[in-house]
Amino acid sequence: MGDAISKRTTIVDIARLAGVSIKTVSRALNDEPHVSDTVRRAVKDAAVRLDYHPNIAAQSLIAKRSYLIGLTYERPSPSYVVDLQNGALERLENERYRLVVLSFGHVASRPADLGTFLLRAGLDGVLLAPPACDQPIVLDLLDRQKLPYARITPHSMLDRGIVVTMDEVAAARTIAAHVLEQGHRRIGVILGDPSHVSSHQRTEGYRRAFFDAGVTVDDALMVAGDYTYETGYAAALDMLRHSTRPTAILAQNDDMAVGAIAAARDLGLQVPHDVSIVGFDDSDVSRTAWPRLTTIHQPVREMAWDAADRLIAAVGxxxxxxxxxxxHQLIVRASVTPPPAIA
Structure with missing residues (x-):
């Protein structure tokens, strides 16, 4: 026979080594009051010596908590989702809480289903990324059931709950103004998913920059997308095939901007010599694209960390x-130059 499987260390073992009761061990490990510093140190030293690792499921039963924090989003850019997850995970790294990632499609058409889904997931709190963070039905359900939530970049009802945001109108205005300052006047726009308020906010920012520069917005050059590479490619292909093609394209996220660069190349055009292209988000793809993208740095990771930090406090x-x-921050890279006529 092989060696017997070693028994997992429990608080009974810690109590025996530290010379205290099981209840005292529990209180000391959970940093509860009414335990002296000397006893607390003795218990924690014993836990280290025995290589004790708490059973989260057992702790959940005792504390009547799941120690689960949810993160819900709807299929945006993969880089955006990774930044959201990494920011939340960095904050939760040394906590008891674990992160549960909950992708949910078509939120705008079935917000009540999302609210019910979150309530049934056994969470202690939830991080709501767009577009769930702007759904009043979802917020109403969570409020009624007293499930704490933190909203990441909402655009409405900013007085409800924990809100971590960035001014997307100002950010879009900044990058559009940069393109206009280079001398571009015939500018195409690839819009994001219309069910995400962020797309409308970014469009408003572009319009303000155009107004500031005294430039008329050409609605014929505003083409629908949905924040994916494929729609960026298709929209740019449509714009750039015309003889009066735009000299610059504003894409409402980096994935669509990279799709636009690919479309330009497939048509034999050089970026930025023949057409300048900018994105939004400063995701990983903006730094690996060629040429590298001029874009807006949206501090997604920092906002997710902040939201998780404040949510933990709210749960407590x-x-x-x-x-x-x-x-936000304008990141100027190599994908923008003055249009050929004035270069």
Missing amino acids: DGADAGRRDHP
């Missing part, structure tokens, strides 16, 4: 609601 004592704004 119900406090820390309110709004916190994060700044």
Whole structure:
């Protein structure tokens, strides 16, 4: 026979080594009051010596908590989702809480289904990314059941719950102004998913920049997309096939911008010599594209970290609601140059 399987260390073993009761071990490990510093140190030293690792499921039963934090989103850019997850995971790294990633499609058409799904998931709290963060039905359901939530980049009802946001109108205005300052006047726009408020906010920012520059928006050059590479490619292909093609394209995220670069190349055009292209988000793909993308840095990872941090506090004592704004940054790279006529 092989060696017997070693028994997992329990709080009974810690209590025996530290010379205290099982209840005292539980209180010390959970940093509860009414335990002296000397006893707390003795218990934690014993736990280290015995290589003790707490059973989260057992802790959940005792504390009547799941120690699960949900993160819900709807199929946006893969890079965006990775940044969301990494930001939340970095904050939860040394906590008892675990992150549960919950993808949910077509939120705008069935918000009640999403709310019910979240309530049935056994979560202690939930991070709501777009577009769920802007759905009043979802927020109403969570409020009624007293499930804490933090909203990442919402665009409405900014007085509800924990809000971590960035001014997307100002950010879009900044990048459109940069393109206009290079001398571009015939500018195409590849719109994002119309069910995401972010697309409308970014469009508003572009329009303000055009107004500031005294340039008329050509609605014929505003083409629908949905934040995917494929729609960016198709929209740019359509725009660039015309004899009066735009000299620059504003794509409402980096994935669509990279699709637009591919479309330009397939038509024999050079970026940025023949057409300048910009994105939005500063995701990983913006740095690996060629040429590298001029874009807006949206601090997704930092916002997700902040939202998770404040949500943990809310789960603990119900406090820390309110709004916190994060700044955007224009990242100038090689995908923009003045149009050929004035270069």
